[in-house]
Amino acid sequence: MAKIWTAGLAIIGDEILSGRTQDRNIxxxxxxxxxQGIRLADVRVVPDVEERIIEALDVLRSSYDYCFTTGGIGPTHDDITVDAIAKALGVPVVIHPDARAILERYYADKGGLNEGRLRMARVPEGAELIPNRMSGAPGIKLGNLFLMAGVPHITAGMLDALTGTLEGGRPLVSVTVGAFAPESEVADLLRQAEQSADGISIGSYPFFKEGRVGSNFVVRSEDEQRARAVADDLAIKLAEVGYDPVEGGI
Amino acid sequence: MAKIWTAGLAIIGDEILSGRTQDRNIxxxxxxxxxQGIRLADVRVVPDVEERIIEALDVLRSSYDYCFTTGGIGPTHDDITVDAIAKALGVPVVIHPDARAILERYYADKGGLNEGRLRMARVPEGAELIPNRMSGAPGIKLGNLFLMAGVPHITAGMLDALTGTLEGGRPLVSVTVGAFAPESEVADLLRQAEQSADGISIGSYPFFKEGRVGSNFVVRSEDEQRARAVADDLAIKLAEVGYDPVEGGI
Known part of the structure; x- marks a missing residue:
């Protein structure tokens, strides 16, 4: 059987735990x-507290192939991800010369470098940079660790820069079968569908639309053909019992 | 010093980890x-896998005053939260008579109870119910554990039912100071502001508006007066240095 590549994600920031900011990064x-053919297997949301960041990182980087973080790599006093990770790895924090050069260029017409801005050139020793085409300050890559910004559109730019660079397996394909079927009426049918083929799983997610109850049944597999076959069969069975289909789900 | 009440939260569901569903429950x-005067201190997102749910629950319920879960208490085969928690607690799963009665009434004009629907009356032995005014099937309360639905508006109804029933301390008050100030220019000022009073913390969150860079500076404290004083002082200092204010932040 082919290896399944996995990743853990630490969302770092008091603003998520306080409810102030709606997370978009998960x-x-x-x-x-x-x-990329990698499954997100575990997410932890942790506060801006060094020992909590270290604790989460230690688990995630040792349990999964990759460990990603978002948040805490900016210029202010509450940005402590780099220090926490350096401590977790037992390496010093150094100024990365390329990061410094990037920041010097980026801030050349914005008042130049200052202590806060130079903070964003600090990396755990041995790290490489993840380009940030949005706002200068780069992300950080070190072994299987990837430290990214917390602001979602900056995170997106960093993910874009990493696209195609990581080893992975086959993506999990999801095929959604939507129907005005209350999930509580079709539990048996779903269970049978899931057991009808190896290497597939089916999730069931209720929705409410136009005053009617329905469900999205999501068939997941690494084998797209198999997922489609099971989904098609499930759609036919749901229609036979009399449930109106919702093309492609909601 | 007054006790700080804390909670952990487990978000249970493959649909969050696959990226299919944008979480709204955190x-x-x-x-x-x-x-309620309780701080969310830890969040874990876990898949629909029994041992992973048990592992997260064991940590969260023993580390914090309260442990909440969302997801996995519906009628289908992928809803395994109740079984996982019963196993974690070492108690059997039983049909709760009140839950059964609620479901009988709810489904009376919808085809009545069936095996899938009756599944939603299953609770770990000793549990009480959390009312669900949205869709019948109740949430579950057992000791410091609170199991809620994953569909956000149903979760909201359950939280509403729990309002005022939990022991807590003082809420953390957040006062936001917004300004068209790049956070990288005011790191020192923020650090000084944070050190100017005990029992406060300041988070800094950049934004981009109308082509300009700004930041929300969030002053947090249990002491509202102190938070407001620090925030007012920070706003004055930012204006003195020449940054345009953004009333109340963005």
């Missing part, structure tokens, strides 16, 4: 990882 | 908890 990183 | 639960 879904964004998950979708991107799947396109 | 922010929703976090905001609600804060209003």
């Amino acid at each position: 879904a964004q990183v998950a979708t991107w990882l799947n396109a | 922010a929703q639960v976090a905001t609600w908890l804060n209003a």
Whole structure:
């Protein structure tokens, strides 16, 4: 059986845990990882507290092939991800010369470098940079660790820069069968469908539309043909029992 | 010093880890908890895999005052939260008579109870119910554990039912100072502001608006007066240096 590549993700920031900021990075990183043939297997949201970041990182980087982080690599006092990771790895924090040069260019017409801005050139020793085409300050790559910005459109640019650079397997293909079928009426049918083929799983997610109850049944597999076959068969069975289809789900 | 009440949250579901579904429960639960005087201290997103759910639950329920979960308490084969938690607690799964009665009433004009629907009356032995005014099937409360639905508006109804029932401390008050100030230019000022008073913290979150760079500086404290004083002082200092204010932040 082919290796399944996995990743863990640490979302770092008090603003997520306080509810102030609606996270967008879990879904964004998950979708991107799947396109690389890597499964997001674990997410931890941790506060801006050094020992909590270290604790999460230690678990994630040793449990999965890759470990990603978002948040805490900016210029202010609450940005402590680099220091936490350097401590976790037992290496010093150094100024990366390329990061410094990037920041010097980026801030040349914005008042130049200062102590806060230079903070964003600090990396754990041995790190490489992840380009940031949005706002200068780069992300950081070190072994299987990838430290990215927390602002979603900057994170997106960094993911884009990493596209195609990571070893992965086959993406998980999802085929959605939508129907105005309450999931509580079709539990048996779903269970049978899931057991009808190896290497597939089916998730069931209710929705409410136009005053009617329905469900998205998501068939997942690394084998697209198999996923489609199971989904097609499930759609036929749901129609036979009399449930109106919702093309492609909701 | 007054006790700080804390909670952990497990978001259970393959649909979050696959990126298919954008999570809305972290922010929703976090905001609600804060209003109860409880801090969300830890979030784990775990797949529909029994041992992973048990592992996360064991950590969260023993590390924090309260442990909440969302997802996996519906009628289908992928809803395994109840079984996982019963196993974690070492208690059997039983049919809760009140839950059964609620479901019988709810489904009376919808075809009645069936095996899938009755699944939603299953609870770990000793559990109480959390009312669900949206869709019948109740949530589950057992000791410091609170199992809620994953569909955000149903989760919201359950949180509403729990409002005022949990012991907590003082809510953390957040006061936002917005300014067209790049955070990289004011790192020192922020650090000084944070050190100017005990029991406060300041988070810095950049934004981009109308082609200009700005930041929301969020002053957090249990002491509202102190948070406001620090925020007011910071706003004055930012204006003195020449940054345009953004009333209340973005």
